[in-house]
Amino acid sequence: MKRLIFFLILVVGSARLEAHAFLKDADPGVGSTIQTSPGEIRIRFTENIEPAVSSIQVFDASGKEVDKRDLYLDRSDHALLKVSLPSLGAGTYKVVWRVVSVDTHVTNGSFTFRIVR
Amino acid sequence: MKFLSLFFLLICAVSEFGAMGRAFGHGFAGARFFPATLSTDDPFVSDELSLPTVSTIRTPDNGGTRETDISVDISKRITPDFAIEIGDSFTVLNPHEGRAANGFSNLELGGKYQLLKNGEHEAIASIGLGVEVGGSGGRSVGADSFSTWTPGIFFGKGFGDLPAAVRFLKPFAITGQVGIAIPTSASTRSVTVAQTGEQEIDVERHPDVLEWGFALEYSLIYLQSQVQDIGLRAPFDRLIPLVEFALETPLNRGEEGQTTGTINPGIIWAGKYFQVGVEAVVPINERTGNNVGVIAQLHFFVDDLFPHSLGRPLFGGNK
Numbered sequence: 001m002k003r004l005i006f007f008l009i010l011v012v013g014s015a016r017l018e019a020h021a022f023l024k025d026a027d028p029g030v031g032s033t034i035q036t037s038p039g040e041i042r043i044r045f046t047e048n049i050e051p052a053v054s055s056i057q058v059f060d061a062s063g064k065e066v067d068k069r070d071l072y073l074d075r076s077d078h079a080l081l082k083v084s085l086p087s088l089g090a091g092t093y094k095v096v097w098r099v100v101s102v103d104t105h106v107t108n109g110s111f112t113f114r115i116v117r
Numbered sequence: 118m119k120f121l122s123l124f125f126l127l128i129c130a131v132s133e134f135g136a137m138g139r140a141f142g143h144g145f146a147g148a149r150f151f152p153a154t155l156s157t158d159d160p161f162v163s164d165e166l167s168l169p170t171v172s173t174i175r176t177p178d179n180g181g182t183r184e185t186d187i188s189v190d191i192s193k194r195i196t197p198d199f200a201i202e203i204g205d206s207f208t209v210l211n212p213h214e215g216r217a218a219n220g221f222s223n224l225e226l227g228g229k230y231q232l233l234k235n236g237e238h239e240a241i242a243s244i245g246l247g248v249e250v251g252g253s254g255g256r257s258v259g260a261d262s263f264s265t266w267t268p269g270i271f272f273g274k275g276f277g278d279l280p281a282a283v284r285f286l287k288p289f290a291i292t293g294q295v296g297i298a299i300p301t302s303a304s305t306r307s308v309t310v311a312q313t314g315e316q317e318i319d320v321e322r323h324p325d326v327l328e329w330g331f332a333l334e335y336s337l338i339y340l341q342s343q344v345q346d347i348g349l350r351a352p353f354d355r356l357i358p359l360v361e362f363a364l365e366t367p368l369n370r371g372e373e374g375q376t377t378g379t380i381n382p383g384i385i386w387a388g389k390y391f392q393v394g395v396e397a398v399v400p401i402n403e404r405t406g407n408n409v410g411v412i413a414q415l416h417f418f419v420d421d422l423f424p425h426s427l428g429r430p431l432f433g434g435n436k
Contacts, residue, residue, distance in 0.1 A: 019389035019421040020145070023342035031284070031345030046389065103424040108236070109148035109343050112281070 021047040021101040024079070028113040035116055037088040041067065047101040048078040054099040056083040061091050078102075090117045143418050147236030148343055149275035150336065151292060152385045153416045155394050156361040157330040158294045160241045160273035162200035162231045164419035164428045165192045174379075174398050174410025181213040186222070192229075193419075194430040202227040202247070208258040220255025223264075229271070239275030239290070244268070251301065262305065267328065269296025277343060288339040293331030300325070303370065324367040330378070334359040338387065357385045361396060377405040381412065391417045 027042040028034050041056055051073040058067040067083045074080035081099065093115070098108040143163035144151040153159050155170065167190040175183050190204035206222040227247035234241050247267040254260025273292040300323040307319045337356045341349055364378030383396025398410035420428030 019418070020150075022150075022338065025346065029346040030342060103421075105421070105424065107145065107148075111343055 019047055019101070019103070020105045020107050021045040021049060021079075021099050022107065023097070023109060023111075026095070026111065030111040031113070033114045033116055037115060038085060040082050040084045041095055042080060042082050043095075043097055044077070044080045045099060045101070046079065047103070047105075049073060049081055050100045050102055050104075051081065054081060054097075056081055056095065056097045058083065058085060059094045059096065060088075061093075066093070088115055090115050143420055146234050146239045146241045146273065146275065148277060148339070149239035149273075149290060150338060150387070151241070151273050151275075151290060152334070152357050152359075152387050152392055152394070153414075154292060154332045154359070154361055155383065155385075155396055155412050155414045156363040156379070156381045156398075157292065157332050158245070158269070158271055160243050160271040160292050160294075161234075162194055162198060162229050162243065163192055164194050164200075164423075164430075166190070166417040166419055167204075167414055168417065170412065170414040172398065172410060172412035174400075174406065175408040176406050177403070179212040179215065183209075183211040185209040185211075193427075196433040197430050198231040200229050202229065205254075208255075210258055218255075218257040220258045220260070221253075222258060223252070223254035223260045224250045226250065237278070239273075239277050241273040243271040245271060245296075247296075261300070261302075261323075263300055263302035263323070265298050265300045267296045267298045269294055269328070275339070277339070284344050285340075287344050288336045290334045290336065290339075291331055292334070294329065296328045297368070298326040298328055298365075322370040322372070324370040324372045327366040327368055328364075329366070330361065330363040332359050332361040352386060355387050357387060359383060359385060359396075364401070375404060377402065379405060379410075383412075389418075390421050391415060 022045065024044045024046050028038050041058055043056060051071060054071065056071055057065055060066050066088060067085055071081060071083045074082065092112055094110055094112050096110040098106070100106050143165055144153065144159065144161050151159065151161060153165060153167065170188040170190065173183065173185040175181055186206045186208050188204060188206040190202065192200050192202045194200045204225045207219065208222050209217065209219040211217045225247060227245055229243050229245035231241065231243045249261070249265045251264035252262050271294045273290065275290040277287045279287050302323060304320050304322045309317045309319065311317060335358050337349060337354060340347065341354050361381040362378065363381065364376055366376040367373060378401050379398045380401060381396040381398050383394060385392055385394035393415055395411065395413040398412055400406040422428060
């Protein structure tokens, strides 16, 4: 048993601890309903992100992309990606993201939020 | 052991600074993360290590025998779509009457090829071939002297493509397997000599067995990140409640249709580098047993622990 524990410590200890990036939280929130148009979409991931090969797109109900295509990484938090939005009307919007974490793992996902007036 | 461990560490440390590429890795199909299930085989190929899986249950053998297994399983991708697997168990048998026995079960080897991965529909399918190597385990714990080959198919499907009207069903997913275990020996004979000197010949028949099972999962990870943030925080936002069905149905040699198996409700917590899971093991009928057992597993995502070395396919890069 001591050998097994020693082996496990070596395995974990020698690893470069980086992982798949999961969505940690978002603003507007996943599945949320809000009353005013947000100025941007903010998604915080569980890992630091490579912004050059990542994307966040926002689509309206007709499938038209409505974001400003200016994806950028937060200066102090490299796990926080943002994309700006114009003023949006009432409706349901779909946020589609695909990110590459710094260890090159790719993950993707989507969620919706709704604006009501 | 120490030398091997240090050698292993050295290889990892050197190769971690190797080539860069984009990696997908364990259990993903689109936005769906499929955890490694405890009682049925996974539909995906990956670099992973289950160490240990511990299970204990009282079986009907010999008037009631407590069987405890401690297992290790390793899977390594050779190419992005093909992986080899190796596993073994240490088994402890404590019969109601008689002497306890322990020893290693037969070595299990396997290969799995991923035929399909569809991100949009969160679907995945693989074919595989496993072999239990006869004679590699201890006879005292019932390890067979003959090998058994098991070709099978494996599948996984997330329900994320359901319509928005039933969005709270989207976190559901199902994985499953169907295979036929084909023993290389149809029967074995054992001869016992009574005190009177009389010989008694016992013939044990080994039928082909349909091995089938599935796991129904509800991913709170998926719920939180794809459907609705309901405010769950760590560690609850990483939980995946599930129920597994692990079943066996003999197909011939006088045992046709005598299905045995277990229904295993439980829960998995999936972190960044490992997951832990625990399930109750509930026999489906008296043939299987009358007592509830338990299975627990610690499972490492090698592709996340060693993304640039052991966690990559040996050939063909990542995709």
